[in-house]
Amino acid sequence: MIRIKSPSRLHLSLIDLNAEIDRVDGGLGITLDYPGMNLTAEKSDTINITGNSDLAERIKRSAGSVLPGGHGINIHIEDDILSHVGLGSGTQSALSAASAVNEVYKLGLSVRELAEKVGRGGTSGIGVASFEYGGFLVDSGHKFDKKGGFSPSAASKADPAPIVFRHDFPDWDIILALPDGQGAHDTKEVDIFKKECPIPLEEVQDISHVILMQIMPAILEEDIDTFGKGINHLQSTGFKKREIALQSEDIKNLIKFMNDVGTKGSGMSSFGPAIYGFSDSRIQSKKIQKDVQNMLDDTVGGRAIITRPNNTGAKISEV
Known part of the structure; x- marks a missing residue:
């Protein structure tokens, strides 16, 4: 039996939804240690998914797309990630299931495969790289003509x-x-892209x-104040500005409230409603969490929770 523990992620912003220079998407994000998906898997004659999760059907489909013909797998979901809140549950659950099959049957496929x-x-590379x-992580999007x-x-x-920066x-x-x-998902998400782009x-x-001259250098120099200023700026421009505009006043106010009570930068992940902020003081973090x-x-x-970055990706082990 194998165990897979995958992270979640914050998607901070898409970069280019204009495509004038024949490239589209691109994005940046942060891998989170928690929440995460935790599952176990072993060989079976059929596909069986157990555990209380609304991601079970997605996991079943993903496992089936990788399984060798005539084989099955038992997958038990011990912990999962909330769906459609901006933490990347779709990619993490799909890759966890696919990796379970890959490990159990020793298929030797890469994460990208x-x-x-x-x-x-297909739009963001952040979840796969997380x-x-x-x-x-920063990814460079896709050729628009493709x-x-x-x-x-x-x-x-x-x-x-492809990932162009990882630290x-x-x-x-x-x-x-x-x-x-x-947050928005499925057909509503598609409709938003059609309406707002380019x-x-x-x-x-x-x-x-x-991103290039403020956020990335701040990561390299561990400068939380400059990083936070860059994060705040991203909320007011591009596709992120339009994602936030779709939210309720309570969600919009929550972004501002986080900064007001002491975070160094705050924003919304993907289509939300997950909101995040940063702190380099544990005492301050606990106060912010309470507020x-x-x-x-x-x-x-x-x-409200306090979580930490994940700098290693998913963990796969035998149990």
Whole structure:
């Protein structure tokens, strides 16, 4: 029997949804140690998924897309990631299931090959790379003439985007607010891409400048103040600005509230509603967590947690 423990991820922003220079998507993100997906797997004659998870059907489909003909697998889900809240549950569950089959049957497939088989990474490469490497990641998107349009990963058949920058995320606390409810997904997500794209080129240039000259150097220099300024800026431009505009006033207020109570930068992951902020003081982190939990209790409900970066990716072991 094997065990797979995969991370979740924050998707901080897409970079280029203009495509004037024949490249589209691109993104940056941070791998999280928790929440995560934890499952065990062993050979079987059929495909059996057990454990209380709304990701069970996705896991079954993903396992089936990798299984050799005439074989099966037993997968037990011990812990999972909330669906459609901005933490990458779709990619992590699909890759966990595919990796389980890969390990149990010793198929020798790479993470990228598994991602292609289960159809993940067609817009953002961050989730696939989080599973494989962990850390802070920037991907370079896809050639527009090959992808053929603006669409989310779930509706794209493009290969996973190549990673152009990967570095261990500094030893900072990540305060994560998980409001009750779900963000846009499935057909609604597709419709948003169709309506909002292409994004004006000057906004894409603004995002690229901030990422290259502010956020990436701040990671290398472990400068949380500069990093936080860059994160705050991303919320007000490009596709991220449009994702936030779709949220309720409570969610919009929560982003601002995190900064007001002491985080060094705050933002929304993917289509939300997960909101994050950063701190380099454990005492301050606990105070922020308490304040954010009180706000959630008074508004939309949900929970606030302190998590940490994952700089290694998924863990696979025998049990």
